[in-house]
Amino acid sequence: MPKVYRLYNDVGDLFTLAVETKGDKYEIKTENNTYEVEFKGRGTKEWESVVMVNGRPRRVEVDQGYLIIDGSEVFRIDRLSEEAPKEGAALEELLKGKEGEVVSPLQGRVVQIRVKEGDAVNKGQPLLSIEAMKSETVISAPKAGIVKKVNVKPGQGVRKGDVLLIIE
Amino acid sequence: MPPFGKVLVANRGEIAVRVMKAMKEMGMKTVAVYSEADKYALHVKYADEAYYIGPAPAIQSYLNIDAIVDAALKAHADAVHPGYGFLSENADFAEAVEKAGLTFIGPSAEVMNKIKSKLDGKRYAKMAGVPISPGSDAPVESLDEALKLAERIGYPIMVKAAFGGGGTGITKVNSPEELKEVWERNKRLAQQAFGKSDLYIEKAAVEPRHIEFQLIGDRYGSYVVAWERECTIQRRNQKLIEEAPSVALSMEERRSMFEPIIKFGQLMGYFTLGTFETVFSDKTREFYFLELNKRLQVEHTVTELIFRIDLVKLQTRLAAGEHLPFTQEELDKRYRGHAIQYRINAEDPLNNFTGSSGFVTYYREPSGPGVRVDTGYVEGNWVPPYYDSLIAKLIVYAENRAEAIRVGLRALNDYKIGGVKTIIDLHKWISMDEDFQKGKFTTAYIAEKTPQFLRDLKRWEEERAAIALVAYNKGLLKRKVEAQAGGKGVENAWKTQGKLMQMAPRVMW
Structure with a gap:
């Protein structure tokens, strides 16, 4: 193996x-x-x-x-x-x-989550925003699907590479 | 004598830096404006002075007319250069600048107001004898009318927003069913995006190329056309690669457009730089006029290289009231070689070209014979998500097209950017593609080639990951790299830090 x-x-x-x-x-x-x-x-x-x-x-x-x-x-x-x-x-x-895992591209703090579990999302749709260095980065959906799980809460700190949510 | 003493550049990124370079060469002082997101940006560093104009979103900063005019007055600037995008074609801005007693480097508000929508442009084109595509001369009022008109000119047709710009608000329609579907949606979208819902339709060109002509005029009615730029390689109506001259045109075809375009300029009383966007079909050998862009274009560089002129300096001098320094004949004689511009966008070609924001953590720029880089970013800069994704422009020049592509490929291989995704790999792929090398392409090129380049680019990425994994396994990444001969090697980082601290000037708080 x-x-x-x-x-x-x-x-x-x-x-x-x-x-x-x-x-x-x-x-x-x-x-x-x-x-x-x-x-x-x-x-x-x-x-x-x-x-x-x-x-x-x-x-x-x-x-x-x-x-x-x-x-x-x-x-x-x-x-x-x-x-x-x-x-x-x-x-x-x-x-x-x-492939449905959405990972954080940077270290920062989650400021806004625009979707909840069970939502259908399109490819490229904004999912949530992460604030770093006083500026907001919007994370968009890498593919279309249903949001299966949201791993983070607004205000939570995240590291680069953390799995933010899962789309299926 | 420089035409102005101090010029404010109402833009950001690579174009702000490029304009400032011209201003500095002409012996003028430069003023930058910046938003919250651009505090540490290159254009701010590069300027002689810089003024804060508002929060990160463009609507509160780079589109904020009052704040920019205020900054210009505060800095005692004599002129304002708008760059491209943002306020560059905004008549209200040009008017505000003129009212404040400064010179707007571009056409006057009066001239801009003559062409408010794409339909106005079509009307002038018709008068001047510039070929236009069959379709409506006025906004199409209803779906019924649109269907009737479409039936008459024949499908496929283009549905366009009269007040749209930058490639948005344009949809290709192949059948009456599609037209019914698209009509209401586009009307709504146009209302949202441009504030006016006027739509019009025109016949779509067969296998079109996007070819634009550079008009240059002074305030005294002299005009020249600095040939054309081929901007056919696009995705979603956004240009990726531009070149001059076009491989598709003969000298006669090119020259046949000069007279009507100059007539168009005369009818409008247009001056400084303007770009005539047209579509050209290899099959029918016909041009259709699209629109007049009343500003410096992103791709002005390729024209600069083949004619060895500086369009920004020329634009500035013409705005200051100087005469056009050459005739059409003199300009034609200046032409040499072939130039290609690759837009280096922070985008992910594997993911539908979504923008990639972040810090540029690794940056190595190409240089050498035939290579020019206009950049807005250096290592350590942050690429904000608020504005367009253009990081830099790579422009290559050689005696012919085949050679220029070879220079391009070499320069793209030398261009290394880490921290944000870029389309450099895609440019390499295109440069190696046989159809591109032969000049056989239409505006559908990117869409048609997508499955092929997606597969190859994905493979390139995976191969890198595989090599990285092996390198990691072999401890190559952890191995300490010895300093070059003469040095004592890399010291303890804390020691270095201590020394630096002692060397740094003390600030007493």
Whole structure:
């Protein structure tokens, strides 16, 4: 059974990755794709590493906490957690099931919740506002559906990556 | 001699900074205005003086005519540049600025009042001989009338709000059933958004491209047309990529538009910069006039590069009453090469282009031959959710289009932004797309390509996450990076903090 990781990047995207490791070879599965990543070690430059992704070499550096890939792409891990293995749950379900979770993209305080449990929401509809640095950020629905659960109350402080509510 | 001593820029973000750069080069002082949300913004830092004009929502700040005119008077400014968007085409604002004894850098209120709605523009176009699409000349009063008219000109048709702008209030309709459905809803929406519910209809162009012409005029009746810009790559009527010149036009087709457009300008007594938006069909080789934009455009940069002129400086000089410095013939001779502008928006292309607000925590800008970046943000700035999502414009220039796309791709690869989502990946995808490279596209390009680029962009993101996971597993992210030769390496952060504290000037409270 592979390990399942939940990885949030700095802009609040969630990636659910199923990982099987054999030495320096990693087989990483997402809902629709598989990535064979092999760690090859040091690159030609100081502080550079090389990984092969599906047979293609990629150069990796780190700058200010950001991963710089091939000098042209940036990626930052904000939070990474290992999913507790669930009895009987199929891998596909684990990879798929989380897309309705609305996570907080920043640290702040919930000021206004515009929906309640059981509401039908459209994609892009404003769900709630989070105040940070005296300014309000509106969180909108990532997909259409029914609000299954609201995890926060107005006035509550939230951290980046916290699950605010769940849409099904 | 600079035409003015001090100019207030009534805008924010990249355009405010871009205008200020021109003002500084002309030897004038610059004044910024800012809302609560923009206290620490780049345009405020960059200006010589800055005045607070109100809370974050635009209606209380950047659209607040009284507050802006007050700031201009307080700063003893001689002129006001409105940028684009916000109050740039507001006749009341132009009038208020003129009444306060300052110069409005743009057309006068009187000229603006001549074209209040898109229908007024159509009327002038008809008089000047600018081709317009078949449809109504006046607001269509009722659904019955609309259905009859639509039957006569033939579907598909466009239903437009006469007072709409910025690409909103436009719906394409393919059948009478759809028209019935759309009519009441659009009337209501137009009333809400623009305060007037007038709608009109016109024939939709076949496989249209969006091509606009740059009109430049002085107060003395001289005009030139600085060719066209192709702005066909759009999503929801919002432009993403603009280029000059257009791949689709021959010199004869281009030149055939100059005379009617100049006539249009003469009829209106128009001066400074104006943009004629048209749709052009590859099939029928016909232009249809859409509207006249009475301001500097976001995409003015591509025209600047191919003619090697500075439109903001020119606009300012013309507003001050100077003469047009070149004739059409002289301008035509200045043309060289090809320019492309990529709008760097803080938006999520994977999520229907919803805006992404937040702090810019990583920012590396491209530079080098053929690359220009007009930015409103640097590392550490906050992208507020209140205004439009344009962070910066990346403009590339080369001797021909194919080369310009290669420069573009290189510059996009060099452009790295963290903390907010951007459409840089999408621009890379488009630049590598064969149809784009061949110049084969219509305004439906983004909509048609969506399934393809969604799949690829998603894969790119996932691949990065997979690499990041491996890098994390291998401890690459935790590894301390040694300082370069000569340094003693990274010190204890507390030690550094202590030293910095001692070096910093003491403030006695």
